[in-house]
Amino acid sequence: MKYKSQQVAYWFFALSMLLLALQIIYGFIMGFAHMGYDGLHNFIPFNTARAVHTNLLVVWLLSGFMGAAYYIIPEEAEQELVSVKLAYVQLVSLAVVGVVAIVGYHFNYWEGRKFLEIPRPLDYLVVVNVLLFLGLILATLFKGKKRTTTSLVLSMGLLFAALLYLPGMIWFDNQTMDSFFRWWVVHLWVEGVWELIMGGILAFLLIKITGVDREVIEKWLYVIVGLTFISGILGTGHHYYYIGTPRIWLMIGGVFSALEPLAFLGMALFAVAMYRKGEKKHPNKVALNWTLGTAIMSFVGAGLLGVAHTIPQVNLYTHGTLVTAMHGHLAFWGAYAMINLAIISYTLPNLTGRKLYDTGNGALAFWLSNIGMLGMTVAFGVAGVAQVYMERIMGVEFGIVQQEIQVHFAILIACATMFTAGICIYMYEFVKYGRPSEEAMLNS
Amino acid sequence: MLSKSQARFFFLGGTIVSFLIFLGLSWKSLSDDVPRQTNAQNLTPEVVRGKHLWESNNCMGCHTIFGEGAYYAPELTKVMERRGEAYVKLALTSKTPWSPRGRKMVAYGFSDAEAADLIAFLTWCGNVDLNGFPAKPKYQQLSTNQ
Structure with missing residues (x-):
């Protein structure tokens, strides 16, 4: 830690840990319900557990990404965070919005659209919260001495993630249109801009852990995020096979989804190659495990299992x-x-x-x-x-x-x-x- | 060997081109095909009220519609065709948890008017052209459980 303001990151990570613990509890509730043990039905029916489980996932991941940004951006830009106080305000408001949403789900207060269950009034608070976060990050970046590729990719991912939240807030009478734009948020997040965030964090970790030259790592970072977007944007089509949208998406979605594992394969090969190339062996073995692990497991989980399920003829069933x-x-x-x-x-x-x-x-x-x-x-x-x-x-x-x-x-x-x-x-x-x-x- | 500026060009160029194609295809789908495939002219006030009820009670938290939602309760796109209006109305208005084969649904106890709106919504959904989803089971005739 070179800058005092990086400490903010710790509290975002602590919030992440807390929410992850809760997420797991609600996962067990659903697992038991599937087995027929639904004793909590009157208090926590399945749809409540489900909304809590997935929303906690999103919030703890976002909290982690925000913590990562608060740690990485000052170090990369060589600049203290512009305001530590506002960063804490942002942390507390994120926790409050999250908790209110999750309590609301237990009282039938939600907007039942998969992954975007947060009710509309709270959506506006999310927007304010994210704007504050982005303001702090971008102001720090532009005030800083350096603008590295790693920090730009990370910030770009965070900025686009915020922008893409907006299409999910438009009301449509037509269920198909509703679903169409819901995927602009959900798919373009997880198979698009979140991969920029992931790529940015991964590049930062590899630079620190392997000691390979930044120029080399950042060059490959561009190639990987390029592959991500080329396959991922049109890969949105795999959500448009069977929801009332035209047949052209069967072809577009099928072809580009098949390319999606390439980006993840690229990421896995990249991480392993940099690790082998690196002369410096950082003593933090735990971090190294998780860094190589994420590159490999994302290829298996998101890449391979994803494509197995998005071949149109398979997906029909x-x-x-x-x-x-x-x-x-x-x-x-x-x-x-x-x-x-x-x-x-x-x-x-x-x-x-x-x-x-x-x-x-x-x-x-x-x-x-x-x-x-x-x-x-x-x-x-x-x-x-x-x-x-x-x-x-x-x-x-x-x-x-x-x-x-x-x-x-x-x-x-x-x-x-x-x-x-x-x-x-x-x-x-x-x-x-x-x-x-x-x-x-x-x-x- | 690839230079860093070439790599950046690949990233920015690839992203912009893909996004423009995506926007073009989306525009065409939404302005032309979707209204036709979904019979947008049939979106009556009842259907829209039904969609509101569908969302405000998070039906998607257990069921799927157009294959989207959770996997705890049956897919409902063709439920009107499969079960008929009387059965669906009974499940929606029941004051005790509807629990076929022991798996409980929340007892919403909807009014007759609300049930009618939800039925209108589900009927509209059942008539949307989904490119063949849900597929007819191949070996239905061998099954005795209908």
């Missing part, structure tokens, strides 16, 4: 089944949860001054959570494929199929328990690091 949940879990975990855990692992020793670089707990957290999540993905996949064959191909009634596949949710819960154990250890380490300190600045 898998669309709207548990197969989507299979892809969704490993994609979000590999690409966005892991990049957050990577940057947190890298920054914690620098923020707190405690150098827990290569602990057994750190490795255990990594392996337990990853193996657990892979097991969950397989359980969802088996349940999903069984559902597709029974319900969509054989024509067996939905409820009967759900009873048949209940057993896979027992496996899911077992694997989720392993995953949770890994996350608990990660959080234990997080707490053990203690708070950010002034000494940490002197040490670096």
Whole structure:
């Protein structure tokens, strides 16, 4: 840590950890409900648990991205954050909006559009919050001495993510139009601008961890984010196969979705190649695990499992089944949860001054959570494929199929328990690091 | 070997070209094909009220419509065709949780007017041209569970 204001990042990461813990709890509620144990139905019906689970995911990832930006931008721009006080205002308001939304979901207060359930009045607060965040980041960047590619890509990702939130706030009478623009937010976030954010953070981590020349890393960063956008923007078409939009999207979506794994493959090869090329071996092994892990798991989860599910002829049967949940879990975990855990692992020793670089707990957290999540993905996949064959191909009634596949949710819960154990250890380490300190600045 | 400025050109050029194609295709779809495929002329006030109810109760949090939503409860695009109006109305107006095969739905207890709006919305959805979704099961005739 070179700049005092970077400490703000710690509190965003702490908020992330808290929300991740809650997200997992609601995940278990849904897993048990799928098995037939829905004792909480009167208080937390499935649609509440579902909205809370996915929205907490989005908010903790965003909080992590914001923390990452507050850490990375001052260091890259060689400039203290323009206002630490406003950054804390932004943190508190983010937490308040998130909590109000989530409490509201328990009282039927929402706008039931998948992933965008936050009710309209709170949407405006989200906009104000994000504008404040962007103002702070961009002002720091432009006041700073340097504007590196890494910081520009990261800031561009954050700026576009904010802009793309807006199409999701327009009301349409027509369900098809509604869905069409909802994907401008959801798809263009996760398969577009969030990958810029991920790429920016990954480049920063690789520069720090491997010691490879910045020019080389940033050159490949451009190539990868270029591939991301070329495949991802038109890849939006895979959401437009079967929602009342014309057939041209079957072709456009099919072709460009097939290209999407290339961007992720590029990212994985890039990370591994830079690691091998690097002469400097940074002692922070935990951060290194997560950094290489995110590059590889995002290729598997988002890239490979994504394309398997977006071939139009396959998607005709898998669309709207548990197969989507299979892809969704490993994609979000590999690409966005892991990049957050990577940057947190890298920054914690620098923020707190405690150098827990290569602990057994750190490795255990990594392996337990990853193996657990892979097991969950397989359980969802088996349940999903069984559902597709029974319900969509054989024509067996939905409820009967759900009873048949209940057993896979027992496996899911077992694997989720392993995953949770890994996350608990990660959080234990997080707490053990203690708070950010002034000494940490002197040490670096 | 590729230089950094060439890489930047690839990124910016590729992004701009892709985005322009995307905007063009979107414009064509929304101005021409979508109104036709969705029978936009049939979006009556009842259908729109039904959509409001659909969203304000987060039906998508359990069900899917056009294959989008959650996977806890049945896909509803063709529910009117599959179950008929009487069954759907019963599920919507029930004061106790509707629970076919033990899986509970929230007991919304909608009024007759609200149920009629939701039925209008679901009927409209059922008539949208979805390029063949949901596909007819291949081996339906072998199944005895309908």
